[in-house]
Amino acid sequence: MGKVPFGVIVASHKGGVGKTTISVNIAVALKLLGYNVLLLDTDFTDPNIGVHLGLEDTDAGLLALAAGKITASRAISVHAPTGLHVLSCELEGSVAIPKLVYAVRLFNILLRSRYDFIVVDTPPGSFPISIFNKFTRLGKMMALIITTPDTTASTAAIKTAMMFDNANVAHELVINMDRKRRYSISPKEIREAYGKKAIAMLPFDESIPMSIGERIPAVLLKSRSGFSRGIIALAKIVAERAKAIADKDSKTGD
Amino acid sequence: MATPYSIRISSQKGGVGKTTFAVNFSVALRELGYKVILIDSDFVNPAVSTYLGLDPHDIWLVDSIHGRKSVNESVVHTANGIDVVPGKLSVNVPRLSNRDLDAWLEKLKRTDYDFIVTDTQPGIAYADVLKFYNEALIIVTPDNPSCINAIRMVNRYDKAHLKNSVVVNMARHRPYELSKDDIEDAVSTRVLGVIPEDELVPLSIYEQRAAVELKRNGRFSSAVRRIANHYAVTVGGRGRGIGIQAGDGRGGKINALMRILHLR
Numbered sequence: 001m002g003k004v005p006f007g008v009i010v011a012s013h014k015g016g017v018g019k020t021t022i023s024v025n026i027a028v029a030l031k032l033l034g035y036n037v038l039l040l041d042t043d044f045t046d047p048n049i050g051v052h053l054g055l056e057d058t059d060a061g062l063l064a065l066a067a068g069k070i071t072a073s074r075a076i077s078v079h080a081p082t083g084l085h086v087l088s089c090e091l092e093g094s095v096a097i098p099k100l101v102y103a104v105r106l107f108n109i110l111l112r113s114r115y116d117f118i119v120v121d122t123p124p125g126s127f128p129i130s131i132f133n134k135f136t137r138l139g140k141m142m143a144l145i146i147t148t149p150d151t152t153a154s155t156a157a158i159k160t161a162m163m164f165d166n167a168n169v170a171h172e173l174v175i176n177m178d179r180k181r182r183y184s185i186s187p188k189e190i191r192e193a194y195g196k197k198a199i200a201m202l203p204f205d206e207s208i209p210m211s212i213g214e215r216i217p218a219v220l221l222k223s224r225s226g227f228s229r230g231i232i233a234l235a236k237i238v239a240e241r242a243k244a245i246a247d248k249d250s251k252t253g254d
Numbered sequence: 255m256a257t258p259y260s261i262r263i264s265s266q267k268g269g270v271g272k273t274t275f276a277v278n279f280s281v282a283l284r285e286l287g288y289k290v291i292l293i294d295s296d297f298v299n300p301a302v303s304t305y306l307g308l309d310p311h312d313i314w315l316v317d318s319i320h321g322r323k324s325v326n327e328s329v330v331h332t333a334n335g336i337d338v339v340p341g342k343l344s345v346n347v348p349r350l351s352n353r354d355l356d357a358w359l360e361k362l363k364r365t366d367y368d369f370i371v372t373d374t375q376p377g378i379a380y381a382d383v384l385k386f387y388n389e390a391l392i393i394v395t396p397d398n399p400s401c402i403n404a405i406r407m408v409n410r411y412d413k414a415h416l417k418n419s420v421v422v423n424m425a426r427h428r429p430y431e432l433s434k435d436d437i438e439d440a441v442s443t444r445v446l447g448v449i450p451e452d453e454l455v456p457l458s459i460y461e462q463r464a465a466v467e468l469k470r471n472g473r474f475s476s477a478v479r480r481i482a483n484h485y486a487v488t489v490g491g492r493g494r495g496i497g498i499q500a501g502d503g504r505g506g507k508i509n510a511l512m513r514i515l516h517l518r
Contacts, residue, residue, distance in 0.1 A: 013299045015268005015376040020399070045377035046266050048399045091406070124268040124376055125298035126347055150459055152273070152301040155343065159299070162345045181453075183460030212397050213430030 005038070005115040006242035007132060007141035009169070013156035015124035017146045018176040019043075021208055021218070022231070023121035024052045026144075028217045029235035031084045035116040038076070038085045042103075043123040047089035053079050054215030055086060062089045065109070066102035072109055081220065085115070103131040111135070117242065126160075129167035136169055139245055142238070143171040144199070149184040158193055172199035174234065179204040199237060202230040257363060258291075259489050260370040262390040262416075266403030268376035270393045271423040273301045274455055274465070275478065276373035281464040282475075282482035284335045288368035291329065291337040296375040297348055300341020306332055307462030314342035319350055319358045325365060334464055337367075352382050359386040369485070384414040391446065395424045396431040404441045419446040421481060426451045446484060449477040 010023040020043070027039040041049040041062065050057060055077055065075035065087070076085050110118055111134055135141040143164050147157035157173060164171040175190065175198045191197050205227035211218040219228045263276040273296070280292040294302035294315060303310055308330050318328035318339060329337045342348070362370060363386070372387070384390075392407050394400045404420060411418040420441055422434060425448050438445045452474035458465035466475040 014301075015299075016270055017268075046268075046403050048267075048403075051399045051402055126345070150456060151462075152299075152304050152459065155304060156299045156301075159343070159345055166345070179456075181456065183457045209397060209426075209428065210430050212399065215398070 004111060004138055004140050005113060005118045006245070007135045008117060008119045008238055009122060009132065009141065009143040010120065010146060011122045011127075011143055011160055011164075012146045012153070013125050013159045013163075014147075014153045017148045017153050018202075018208075019124070019146050020048045020052055020121050021212070022144070022146055022174065022176065022202075023119050024049060025217050025219045025228070025231045026235050026238070027084055027117075027119040028079075028082055028219050029232045030117050030119070030239065031082050032219070032232075033235060033239060035239065036085075036114060037117045037119060038087060038110070038113065038115045040110070040118055040120045041086075041088045042120055042127070044089055045123050047091065049086060049121060050088045052212060052215065053084075053086060053217065055079065055088065057091055058088050059090055062087050062106065063102075064090065066106040068102075068105065072113065081216075100128055100131065103128070104133075107131055107134060117238075126163050129163065129169060132167075132169070136167065139170075139249075140242075141169060142241060143169050144234075144238075145171055145173050146176050147173060147190070148177045149175055149179075149186075149190065151185060154185055154190055154193060157190075161194060174199060175201045177204045178202065200230055200234040202227050202234075256366075256368070258365060258367040258370045259389075259485075260363070260372070260387045261485075262372050262374060262384075262387040263393065264374045264390055264407065265376055265393045265400070266407045267394075267400045270395045270400055271449075271455075272296075272376070272393050273305055273373050274459070275391075275393055275421060275423060275449070276371055277302060277305050278464050278466045278475070278478045279482055280336045280369070280371045281334045282466050282479045283369050283371070283485065285466070285479075286482060286486050288486070289337075289366065290335075290369045290371060291339065291362070291365070291367045293339045293362075293370065293372045294341035295372050296341055297350070298375045300343055302338055302373055303330075303340040305459060305462065306334070306338065306464065308332065308338060308340060310340040313340060315339045316342050316348045316350070319354050321354075325358075325361050334467060352380065355383060356386070359383075381410075381414045384411070384416050387416060390416050390418045392418060392420045392441075392443075393423050394420055394437065394441075396422055396426075396433070396437065398432070401432055401437055401440055404437075408441050408443050419444045421446050422448045424451045425449065447477055447481040449474060449481075 010019050031037045041047045064070045076087050145160045147153045203226040207218045207222035207225045211221045280290045284290045294300045317323050328339050392404050394404045450473045454465050454472045458468045
């Protein structure tokens with residue numbers, strides 16, 4: 001891999017479509033594929049990654065690091081079963097949204113880190129994409145827009161796509177919690193609205209609430225489930241995308 | 255004139271069913287004979303009009319708050335009998351000052367609605383805005399991420415001296431779910447009702463109709479109606495002026511109670 005980490009931003013305007021679940025599982029899947037991965041929780045209002053992974057609440061995490069109060073090694077915790085590195089948000093900080101300048105500083109620190117992938121979980125809604133500017137300029141970033149097959153989430157997803165278009169960030173659509181009901185919005189309808197085919201279609205899966213209850217990521221708890229196989233396939237696509245960009249960069253001598 | 259009773263439907267976490275509950279709860283209150291207005295104050299991802307299949311043309315909450323429209327002009331009258339002030343779906347989140355919002359909410363307090371139900375976006379609520387509400391309902395799903403966030407929200411409401419209760423949504427009674435007692439212990443506030451997961455809900459969203467209206471006796475509809483009944487009894491009984499306006503031929507708290515009993 002190149003020297004600069006590849007950013008994977010997981011986003012959606014609607015809440016509860018599975019951003020955190022997918023962030024956690026794709027980070028674990030990339031880790032299982034042998035990459036160095038950092039999972040980053042930028043959901044300042046509602047940080048949840050610790051809950052999904054069974055990590056202790058942190059009082060010195062992302063906000064403290066962004067403010068320059070502590071070092072990266074102190075802020076980052078390790079998920080023992082997989083060795084995945086996690087940078088969570090402090091609960092105390094849930095009211096105070098960090099200043100943009102802090103966020104930019106944080107990404108500059110991370111840009112110099114030795115990770116292959118940085119998976120970023122985001123809060124529902126829009127957020128200042130300018131904090132990722134350096135990643136964007138290097139082209140070393142893609143966004144995964146998460147939706148569920150219903151009207152409200154799909155309209156929200158189109159909004160999210162417009163936000164990334166405005167910021168010049170490459171994005172792909174992931175349809176989550178697909179239950180194939182007659183009242184589900186069909187992949188064809190979503191494709192027509194979004195403009196291209198969804199990169200992945202993840203089924204509604206009983207292993208997800210179970211894995212959240214057990215605080216073990218679904219790809220570890222039920223590695224053969226439809227959801228887990230979908231996530232692993234998605235992680236491979238993301239890895240290929242990152243490799244293609246890295247290869248192109250080395251050819252152009254960048 | 256009676257002051258409307260104002261209820262904030264909220265949650266720290268997204269996708270737990272705030273809008274679904276707000277829409278169906280409003281319709282259930284309306285079915286009890288109350289005059290109800292539903293405000294879509296989710297500025298990030300407003301969805302009430304999608305849920306009800308409204309075509310609001312140029313009626314938006316933001317314009318109303320900015321004073322470009324009066325409260326009356328900002329209202330869409332729906333086929334369910336509730337009034338709705340829809341949110342505007344746009345890429346950029348509108349900028350609003352707290353003062354504009356306060357002034358608008360004060361105007362709303364002087365209307366003749368019995369209930370003001372406000373759907374909100376997931377996350378932070380500023381203490382200034384909270385004084386407008388008589389009560390906040392926190393929607394949770396019976397899992398750790400949702401309930402941990404509810405604890406924080408309860409703390410914030412307690413600090414602002416805002417009465418709050420929890421409604422558990424999408425309960426499936428699985429072994430790995432938190433029980434009503436677990437949740438009551440954890441969030442240290444009252445659990446007002448438990449609403450079971452119901453296929454009726456995604457179907458109703460697809461059909462763009464309120465679920466309580468689509469299938470009156472479904473599991474979901476009955477649970478929502480029980481919560482609406484709770485407000486008719488307790489809020490009305492406390493003499494907050496809630497009740498049917500005299501002169502519409504259906505008035506009085508006793509009649510409201512009769513209707514509730516009949517529904518049960």
